[in-house]
Amino acid sequence: MTGYKGLIERYRERLPVADDARIITLGEGSTPLIRLGNIPEAEDRGIELHAKFEGLNPTGSFKDRGMTMAITQAVSEGSQAVLCASTGNTSASAAAYAARAGLDCYVLIPDGKIAMGKLAQAMIHGSMVIQVEGNFDDGMRLVKQIAAEAPITLVNSVNPYRLQGQKTAAFEIVDELGRPPDFHCLPVGNAGNISAYWTGYCEYAGITTAVSNFLHGQCPYQHDAVTDKPPRMLGYQSSGAAPFLRGGFVEEPETVASAIRIGRPQSWDLAWAASRESEGWFDEFDDAEILAVQGLLAASEGIFCEPASAVSVAGALRDIRTGKIPPGSTVVCTLTGHGLKDPDIAMQQGSAVVKKVSADLDAVKQAILGDR
Ligand code: AN7
Helix, strand or coil: CCCCCCHHHHHHHHCCCCCCCCCCCCCCCCCCEEECCCCHHHHCCCCEEEEEEHHHCCCCECHHHHHHHHHHHHHHCCCCEEEEECCCHHHHHHHHHHHHHCCEEEEEEECCCCCHHHHHHHHHCCCEEEEECCCHHHHHHHHHHHHHHCCCEECCCCCHHHHHHHCHHHHHHHHHHCCCCCEEEEECCCCHHHHHHHHHHHHHHCCCCHHHHHHHHHCCCCCCCCCCCCCEEEEEEECCECHHHHCCCCCCCCCCCHHHCCCCCCCHHHHHHHHHHHCCEEEEECHHHHHHHHHHHHHHHCCCECHHHHHHHHHHHHHHHHCCCCCCCEEEEEECEEHHHCHHHHHHCCCCCCCCCCCCHHHHHHHHHCCC
16 A cells, blocks of 8 residues: 555554554554634633544544454454444445455344444445344343354454554553643543543553553554653443433433443443553543534534534533633643434434425525524
8 A cells, every 4th residue: 555554554662462463554643633723712711622533534533543453363363254233334344444355244233223324334344234223232242152152253443453543542642742742632432442542541641550461462563752741531422322311221222322321331340440550531422412512513613523523513512611620721622533424313403404495596596695
């Protein structure tokens, strides 16, 4: 591949990749860190607010960071097939990287509850799509059982190579800002990503944590510190699927943000450790609040992210307003997936206006100029 270097090539000395591995990459990572300068709540308080737009990865979500690692490792181990349960983005990413590697791919998705763009991706890349009459948590329970019995590699984030790849987003942020932010805001579903970012920030700061011990126990390597104090990790959930706010698993998760419609997070202990070790916190938002922030980012910053991603900015803005994030702070929000994944939701937003007119000059003039 020319031009784009994938994240394994860029951060290889910090990743557990065999010297002779065949690297499966689509040029993932190197996503833009976009300064959000049009949000008065932040500007008025001297807060530097940034969005790490992970929707610009090859399949449109942050999952590609973990998938280049998980699929590269699966190929190294001689695996012929991979398997995952998914609310949509993991299946899209697994399908694409498996196709590139020449592996069979099986994805379990909740029946009728995944965004159209994600389903289209799993289908066109040639994976076998199995719609389960149940939710994501049911699918997860089933794929774990199958992977324990059959020679098929599980590529959900319980696969430690996934989190290893995802930690590189934290490296990119520090490399670009020249230091870590004071606060890092993320949507939380299975809680793999918040655990991975915390690992990445701590690794760059030369700090060993419960999370990094877990990961590096399985994937050991050596490194030097390149920066100082890691940020506080702020995890945000949708109120209908907020086990971290309830203090226990949620049986019937429900939310407009289908990506994070998850009641039994797989990285439960790691995310609690990340929150505690970083002195962070969790908070929750209802569907209307999430959609309002998705609309705000699109209309005032030109950034189209999916609803689950908007939860991170919803969180940052509330905590800025209340002063939990103090004036003068530097804040990074991860926008985990692209808005085009879920066009139905965007079209239903109240701000989406289409005028229908006849193909004549007066009618079009009236439509445009009548409005000014
Ligand atoms: C856009 O694809 O779990 O807390 O199966 O797609 O690391 O789980 C997706 C999760 C946030 C939550 N934003 O991240 C799946 C899946 C988007 C997502 C999350 C997901 P984690």
